[in-house]
Amino acid sequence: MTKSTEKLDFETILASSIHDMKNSLGMLLNSLDELVSSLDGRDSARSGKLTTLQLEAKRVNNNLIQLLALYRMGSGKYAVNISDHYMTDFFGEALVEFYPLLENSGVQLEMDCPEDLQWFFDENLLMVVITNILNNISRYTRDRVRVSAGEKDGWLVIQIDDNGDGYPEQLLDLPGRIISGVDIQTGSTGLGLYFSATAARTHTCRGREGFISLSNSGTLGGGCFSLHLP
Amino acid sequence: MNIKYNRRKFLVIDDFSEMRKAIKRMIEAFGGVDIDEAKDGKQAIHLMEKRHFNIVLCDYNLGEEKNGQQILEEAKHRNLLKSYDIFIMITAETSTEMVLSAIDYKPDDYISKPFTRNALKLRLDRVAIRKAEFMDIDLALEQQDYARALTVCDQRIESGSRNYFGLLKVKGEILLQAGEYQAAQEIYQQVLDEREQPWAKLGLGQSCYYLKDYAGAERQFQELLNENRLNMDAYDWLAKLREAQGDSTAAQEVLMGATKLSPKSMNRQKDLGQLAYRNEDFSIAEKSYRTVVRLGKNSYLKSVDNHHWLAKSLTANGSDTEALQVLRNARKEFRQSDDEIRQSAMLEGTVLQKLGRDDEAQKAIARASSIGNSGQPASAADTALEQARFHIEMGEKDKAVEILKRIVRNHHDDEEVLARVQELFDEMGLGDEGGEIVTSIKDEMVQLNNKGVRLAREGQLNEAIMLFEEAVQGMPDNRVINLNAAQVLIMHMEENGVNEKHKRQSWEYLERVAKIEPENEKYRALVKMYHKLSS
DSSP states (O other): OOSSSOOOOHHHHHHHHHHHHHHHHHHHHHHHHHHHHHHOOOOOHHHHHHHHHHHHHHHHHHHHHHHHHHHHHHOOOOOEEEEEEEEEEEEHEEETTTHHHHHHHEEEEEEEETOOEEEEEHHHHHHHHHHHHHHHHHHOOOEEEEEEEEETTTTTEEEEOOSSSOOOOOHHHOOTOOSSSOOOTOOOOOHHHHHHHHHHTOOOTTEEEEEEEEEEEEEHHHHOEEEEEE | OOOTTTTOEEEEEEOHHHHHHHHHHHHHHHHEEEEEESSSSHHHHHHHHSSOOOOOEEESTTTTTTHHHHHHHHHHHSSSOOSSSEEEESSSSOOOHHHOOOOOOOOOOEEEOOOOOOOHHHHHHHHHHHHHHHHHHHHHHHTTOOHHHHHHHHHHHHTTTTTHHHHHHHHHHHHHTTTOHHHHHHHHHHHHOOOHHHHHHEEEEHHHTTTOHHHHHHHHHHHHHHOTTHHHHHHHHHHHHHHTOOOOHHHHHHHHHHHOOOOOOOHHHHHHHHHHHHTTTTHHEEEEHHHHHHHHGGTTOOHHHHHHHHHHHHTTTOHHHHHHHHHHHHHHHHOOOOOHHHHHHHHHHHHHHTOOOHHHHHHHHHHHHHHHHHSSOOHHHHHHHHHHHHHHHHOOOOHHHHHHHHHHHHHHTHHHHHHHHHHHHTTOOHHHHHHHHHHHHHHHHHHHHHHHHHHTTTTTTHHHHHHHHHHHHHHTTTTHHHHHHHHHHHHHHHOOOHHHHHHHHHHHHHHHHHHHTTTTTHHHHHHHHHHHHHO
C-alpha cells in the first residue's frame, strides 16, 4: 500500500521550479529577440541596452540549467549521453546567438575549427559550458574572442581566447574550485568553472578523464580557457 | 546548405497560445508559410488525420492529457507520420524521463526551451539534412527490404558521408534485425576499435547474445553499466540475458533495479509484470501492472490486456473483489474485440467462483461460451490453451477437446505447444486418447504438407497453390503451412511473372509468420525472395 501523501523529493521540486522559471525566461528572451529584430539595426543605443538584457536573461537561464544538471550529477541521476558530433555543427549552434550579442557590446567573435573534426561528447553538457564562458567573456575581454577546436595527442582541445587582461591569479591554479565569496569586479562565483570541470570529468575514455585549465598565455594576448576531452 | 521551408507543412503543438504564436513567427521568419497549431493531443491527432504534416514541433508537457511522446506514438502507430517526416520534441530540460524510458518511437531530435529562432533553424536544418540522407534507408526498412537498406548504407559510407557513425549504427541495427549476427558483430567491433561508443558496445552485446556467447554479452552490458549506471538499454538486455541463461529470478531483479531508476517506463513495467507473474511473484506483478495501467491512461497503446493481467495478479494475491472491479472498469473503458470480451468474461467467471458467487459466475461463463461459438475462434496458442483449460475447469470436456484439436492443427510442429496440449489431455484423464489424437493430426498435417511440397517440386504449382490455400483457411496460424503457401506463390511468380493478387496474398501469409516468429530463417529467406521479385 502506498502512502496517500508522499513527501515530494527535492529533485522533483527543483525540476518543477526550474521548468516554471524557464518558461518565463523563454517568453522574456522571445520578446527581447523580437524587439531587437524590429529595430532592424537602427537605434544602436536601444539595441545595445536590449543586448545587455538578453545577455543577462541568457545567464540566468544557463545558471538554471547548470543548477539542475549539477544536482542530478551529484545524486547520480544525470543520464550522460555521449554521441558523435562535428565540431563545426556544435559550435554553429552554441555560438549562433552570441555573434550579434557580443557585436552589440563591441566584441568580435571568431570561430576557428577544421570542417571534418568530429568528437564524442555529451552535447547538452558542453553547450552549457560554452554558453557559460561566453556569457561572462564580455567582462574579461577587450574586443575580441576566438573559439577554436583541434585534436592533439588523442585529446580534443577546445579553447576560448580573449584579448583582455587575463584571468585573476586564484583562478589559474585550481580552476574547478569554488572560490569562497564573490569576486566584486566580475560578479563571478566560480560556479560556472566548477560546472565546467565536473562536466569535463564525466567524459572518460580508456582511462583518461576530461579536464579544464585556465591560462594567461592565450593566442590573443589575454586569457585562455581550455577544455580537454579524451 | 540552405533548406527551403516554404513547401513544408508544419504543425506546432503547445498548450500555451503565446508559445505557439512565438514559434509560428520563428518559422515564418525562416521561410515557413504553411503552419497549423494545436493546443493538445486530441486537436493534434485530429489535424493529423485530416492533413499530412512534414514537420511537427511538439512540447513534451501538455497538461493533464496526452504528452508529446504519446502523441508521437499514436501518430507513428497509425501511420499519420511517415518515416521521412520530422518530429521534434520541445522539452523544458534535458529530458531525462524520456531518455530513461524504453520507448518504441523516438523523436527525430529534441530542442530545449527557451530557444530562439536561429537555434530552431539550425536544429531543423540539421535534422532535415540527416533525414534526407536516411530516407531511402528508412523506406526500404519499412518494407523489410534489408538487402536494399544495406546497399544504400554502404553506398553512403563509401561516398564519405558526414553521417559515418550514424550510418554504421543503422547498418548494425539492420544486420541484427535481418538475423545476420556475425556480420553485425563485426561492424560493432570495427566501430569499437576506432572509438569506444555506448551504442556500439550495446550492439556488440546484442550480437553476442544472439550468437549465444553469453559471457561476451555479459561483459559488454556490465561495462556499459559501470560507465553509466543510468544506461537503461543495458539493464533491459542484462535481464534478457539472465532469462536466456535460465535465471528468471535474476532477470526479475535486474528489471526491478531498472524500474526503480525509471519508474515511468510503461514497457519496462510491463516486462517486469510478465516476468514476475511467471515467477509467481504476484505482489510485484500486481505493483507493476498497476503502474502500467496508470501510465497507460492517456496512451494510444493502452490495452485491455494490461487490465486483464492486473486482474489476474490481484486474484492470485487473494484480492478477488478488487480484481472484479478492475475487470468491470475495463469493460466500461474499452471497446473490446470478441477475443478480449471472452477472456474478460472467463476471468470474471473464475474470480466470481473464488468469491463463492456461483450464480454470477455461471452467467459470466455462459457469456464467454456464447461468444466462443459465434466469432472467429481463437487459435493463437496461448489464448487457445487458456480457453481449453477454462472449459476443462468448467467440466466441458467436449468443448475442450475440440479446441485442443484445433491447436494441434495450427501448431503441429511446435513441440512445446504439443507438450502443453498433452498435459491438458492428461488432466482430463484422456491421456491415451489425447496422445492418439495428437499423433494422427500431426500425421495428417505432415502428409498434407508433403503432398503440397511434392506438387511444387513436380512443377504443378497451380495445384500446390490451391492445396496450400485451402490448408491455410483451415489453420490460419500454422507457421509451416503459411510459409509453404507463400513459397509456392513466390515460386509461381518467379516463373511466370509478378501477379498483384499473388503478391498480396504471399505477403499476407508472410506477415502472419512475422507475427509468430520473425526470426524464422525460412521466413527471412522468403522475404528476401519476395523483394527480389519487385526488382
